[in-house]
Amino acid sequence: MIIRRRELLKATAAATLAAGLPHLVRGAETAGVYDLERFGNARILHITDTHAQLRPVLFREPSVNLGVGAMAGQPPHLVGKAFLDRFGIRPDSADAYAFTSVEFEKAAVRFGRLGGFAHLKTLIDKLRADVGERRSVLLDGGDLWQGTGLANTMKGADMVEAANLLGIEAMTGHWEFTYGEQALRDNLARFKGEFLAQNVFLTEEAAFNDAKAFDPASGRVFKPSTIKDIGGHRIAIIGQAFPYVPIAHPKRFTPDWTFGIRDEELQKLVDGHRNNDKVEAVILLSHNGMDVDLKLASRVTGIDVILGGHTHDAIPLPITVTNAGGVTLVTNAGSNGKFVGVLDLELTKGKVANVRYRLLPVFSELLKPDPAMQTLIDKVRGPHVADWSDKLASADRLLYRRDNFSGTVDQLICDALVSELNAEIALSPGFRWGLTTLAGQPLTMEDLLSETAITYPETYVASMTGSQIRDVLEDVCDNLFNADPYYQQGGDMVRVGGLAYTCTPAESAGKRISELKLPNGRHLESGKSYKVAGWASVNQQSGAPVWEVVARHLRAGRPANRDAPGVTLKGVDDNPGIVRQG
Amino acid sequence: MSITTSEFSGRRRLVLKGAGVAALIGLGVVAIAPQALAANDKYPEDAFKQKGQADAIKALYGKTAEPSDKVKMDAPEIAENGAVVPVSVTTTLTDVTSISFLVAENPNALAASYRIPAGTVPSVANRLKMAKTTNVTAIVEAGGKLFSATKEVKVTVGGCGG
Incomplete structure (x- = not known):
C-alpha cells in the first residue's frame, strides 16, 4: 500500500503530532511522524480501552457527543469541525480522520486502519527505545480484556498474553470484572504487570467472612498504587477502576466487592505518597470517564496528571484543571488501540517542572507489525477463526x-x-x-x-x-x-x-x-x-x-x-x- | 443482606433499640442500650409515621436544622443496591446527643434515629433502604441545636455502561 503510505506521510504533518501543551514550546516538525523531539527525563506511555482489538480496526469517532450544563461545548463534548477548530487539526488530514467522524468513509479508504497489537508493539518499542533503558513505563487504563469473540471465549486470557508481550507494567479495570472474580484472579496470576485499583473494597459481609483482599485492614481488594523508578525518578501510579461496575453490569459477577469514586480515600493515598514516600510525581491511571476525571481533578489535590479512559474520548491535548493545591492535567486516550498517549515529564528538584503530551494515532500502514506479536495473535486466533x-x-x-x-x-x-x-x-x-x-x-x-x-x-x-x-x-x-x-x-x-x-x-x-x-x-x-x-x-x-x-x-x-x-x-x-x- | 418491605419498619425499630448489630459492627458506634432508651425517652412513633421530611424532623425534634460543614456524611453518588445503601456520619461537633437519617422521598422520610450517650464518639454507619433517587439528610443534634448534611443518592435500574 505504497500510495496510502505516501498519503499518510503527507497528511500527518498536522498539529497534534507536533503540538505540545499550550504555553509550552512547540516541538519542531519531525522527520518521521513518530520521531518525537526529546523532552524531559521520564516518559509515560498510556493506552486504554483497546477492547481486545488485536488486529487493526476501522473505528468512526462520534458525530454526536453532547455536553450539557457546564460541560456544553467543552472537551470532550466537541465533534466534527468544532473539534478540529479547537485542536487546530486540518480538515482533510490523517489526524482529522483519526480523531473525528469528518468524511469518515472517504478518509477510511485513504488512510486505512488504525491500531492492532503488532503495530502497537512496534510503535511502543520505538517510543521506549528513543528514551533509553528504564526511562519509560507503559500503562493500560482498562477495558483491555473484552470486546472480541476471542477475548470473550478465552475470558481475557488471550489479552493477558498480549499485554505481557507488549510490556504493560500496570493496569486498572472495568469490563475485566465481568468475567467474575475467579477468572480475573486467574488472569492476574499470569499478568506480569500490576493490577491497581484504589476504589475497590470488600463489602461488609465479605470482609466479615474473611474474603481475599490485598489489605484486609482497609478492605482494599487490590493494590491501590505502585511507585515506579523512571530514569532515577520516583513516580507514584494510582489505579482508579470504573466506579460503577456493580451498577452498570450484573452484580452477580462481583458480589463481594463494592466500588465508587472514593475521592477522600484517593486524597489520603496521594497525600501519603507525597509526604511519606517522597515521590516526584503522582499519576492517576483512571477508568472514571473524562467528565468524572475533570470534576475529580478540581476536588483532589496533588495529582499531576490523570491519564483517563472509559468514555473513549480521543483528546489531543490535556485539559488543565485548577484546584486548591495547584494544577492537574486531564487526558483521555481514545479507544480500540487507535492511539498511544505519550506523556513526557521534566522532573527537577523533586517535582514536575514541565510536561509535554501527545496522543499519537497508530496508523497501521505506517508501522511494520512486530513479528513476535503477530505470531502470538495468529496463534490465539487460530483455533476459532475458521468458525467465525x-x-x-x-x-x-x-x-x-x-x-x-x-x-x-x-x-x-x-x-x-x-x-x-x-x-x-x-x-x-x-x-x-x-x-x-x-x-x-x-x-x-x-x-x-x-x-x-x-x-x-x-x-x-x-x-x-x-x-x-x-x-x-x-x-x-x-x-x-x-x-x-x-x-x-x-x-x-x-x-x-x-x-x-x-x-x-x-x-x-x-x-x-x-x-x-x-x-x-x-x-x-x-x-x-x-x-x-x-x-x-x-x-x-x-x-x-x-x-x-x-x-x-x-x-x-x-x-x-x-x-x-x-x-x-x-x-x-x-x-x-x-x-x-x- | 436485603430487607423486605414487611421487615422494614420492624427493622428500624430494632436499630433504634440498639439491636441492629450487623449494621454497626466494627465502626466504633455504641448504640444505646435498651434500658437507657427506656429511661430516656420512648420510641418516637409519631416521627417515624410522618410522610414528609420537614414533618418528621418537627415531630422528632420540634425544631429545624441548619446545614453545617461539620457534619460529614459519606454516601454513594449512585447506589449499588437501593435496598441497602451504606450511609455514615461523623462530626466534629461537641456535645452530640443524637444522630438521625432521613430519606426525602421514601414513603416515610425518617429512616433511623440514634441516641448518642455522653462520652461516645459521634459516628454512625448504617444502611438505608431507598425507594428511588432522592436526597439523604443526616441530622446531628449537638448542644441542643440541629445541624445537617444532605446528599443526593441515585437509585438506578442499571445496565448499559460503556
Whole structure:
C-alpha cells in the first residue's frame, strides 16, 4: 500500500503530532511522524480501552457527543469541525480522520486502519527505545480484556498474553470484572504487570467472612498504587477502576466487592505518597470517564496528571484543571488501540517542572507489525477463526456504533430483535466499543462478535408498560446527561427499535423524554403493555445470545430497514457536540 | 443482606433499640442500650409515621436544622443496591446527643434515629433502604441545636455502561 503510505506521510504533518501543551514550546516538525523531539527525563506511555482489538480496526469517532450544563461545548463534548477548530487539526488530514467522524468513509479508504497489537508493539518499542533503558513505563487504563469473540471465549486470557508481550507494567479495570472474580484472579496470576485499583473494597459481609483482599485492614481488594523508578525518578501510579461496575453490569459477577469514586480515600493515598514516600510525581491511571476525571481533578489535590479512559474520548491535548493545591492535567486516550498517549515529564528538584503530551494515532500502514506479536495473535486466533469467518451478509451501509443516541450497527441489532423475537419494541445497550464496517464490506461472525461479545449476552422478551419503557429511557438518559458528572456512568443512550421519542438533554431527571410514538404514529400509552425484546440485562436472562439472533437475521437476508432512528433532540441547536446534516 | 418491605419498619425499630448489630459492627458506634432508651425517652412513633421530611424532623425534634460543614456524611453518588445503601456520619461537633437519617422521598422520610450517650464518639454507619433517587439528610443534634448534611443518592435500574 505504497500510495496510502505516501498519503499518510503527507497528511500527518498536522498539529497534534507536533503540538505540545499550550504555553509550552512547540516541538519542531519531525522527520518521521513518530520521531518525537526529546523532552524531559521520564516518559509515560498510556493506552486504554483497546477492547481486545488485536488486529487493526476501522473505528468512526462520534458525530454526536453532547455536553450539557457546564460541560456544553467543552472537551470532550466537541465533534466534527468544532473539534478540529479547537485542536487546530486540518480538515482533510490523517489526524482529522483519526480523531473525528469528518468524511469518515472517504478518509477510511485513504488512510486505512488504525491500531492492532503488532503495530502497537512496534510503535511502543520505538517510543521506549528513543528514551533509553528504564526511562519509560507503559500503562493500560482498562477495558483491555473484552470486546472480541476471542477475548470473550478465552475470558481475557488471550489479552493477558498480549499485554505481557507488549510490556504493560500496570493496569486498572472495568469490563475485566465481568468475567467474575475467579477468572480475573486467574488472569492476574499470569499478568506480569500490576493490577491497581484504589476504589475497590470488600463489602461488609465479605470482609466479615474473611474474603481475599490485598489489605484486609482497609478492605482494599487490590493494590491501590505502585511507585515506579523512571530514569532515577520516583513516580507514584494510582489505579482508579470504573466506579460503577456493580451498577452498570450484573452484580452477580462481583458480589463481594463494592466500588465508587472514593475521592477522600484517593486524597489520603496521594497525600501519603507525597509526604511519606517522597515521590516526584503522582499519576492517576483512571477508568472514571473524562467528565468524572475533570470534576475529580478540581476536588483532589496533588495529582499531576490523570491519564483517563472509559468514555473513549480521543483528546489531543490535556485539559488543565485548577484546584486548591495547584494544577492537574486531564487526558483521555481514545479507544480500540487507535492511539498511544505519550506523556513526557521534566522532573527537577523533586517535582514536575514541565510536561509535554501527545496522543499519537497508530496508523497501521505506517508501522511494520512486530513479528513476535503477530505470531502470538495468529496463534490465539487460530483455533476459532475458521468458525467465525463465514460471511453472514454484506454491510448495506456504513455500520458504526458511536453516537449518543444511535448508531447504524445498533439499528441493525434492534431490527433483528424485533423481527426474530416477534417484538413490538427493541432495546439495545449504548456501548461505546464495537467496530465500524464500510458499506459493501462482508460481515462475518467475528465482526458481529466485536459488537456484542459480553458475558451476559442473553436476549429476553418481556411485557413492559408504556410508563416502564419511559422510565428506562429516563434512567439511562440521566446516566448520560446528569449535570453532575459524579452521577454519570458513561456509556451512551439505550438504543430503541420500533419507537420514536424526543429528548431534551438539558432538562432535569425524569423530564428529558417525551413524545414517545410507535411506528404507526400512535403515542405510547402509559398503562398499556408492549412486547419488548432486548439483551445485556443486569438481571439474569435465558434467551439465545444476541449474536445468534442477529446472525439468524442476517443469514435470512431480510431487507434492511432504512428508517432513520426516531430520536428528535431539543435544545441542542447551538451545541458543538453534534454534527448537523447537510 | 436485603430487607423486605414487611421487615422494614420492624427493622428500624430494632436499630433504634440498639439491636441492629450487623449494621454497626466494627465502626466504633455504641448504640444505646435498651434500658437507657427506656429511661430516656420512648420510641418516637409519631416521627417515624410522618410522610414528609420537614414533618418528621418537627415531630422528632420540634425544631429545624441548619446545614453545617461539620457534619460529614459519606454516601454513594449512585447506589449499588437501593435496598441497602451504606450511609455514615461523623462530626466534629461537641456535645452530640443524637444522630438521625432521613430519606426525602421514601414513603416515610425518617429512616433511623440514634441516641448518642455522653462520652461516645459521634459516628454512625448504617444502611438505608431507598425507594428511588432522592436526597439523604443526616441530622446531628449537638448542644441542643440541629445541624445537617444532605446528599443526593441515585437509585438506578442499571445496565448499559460503556
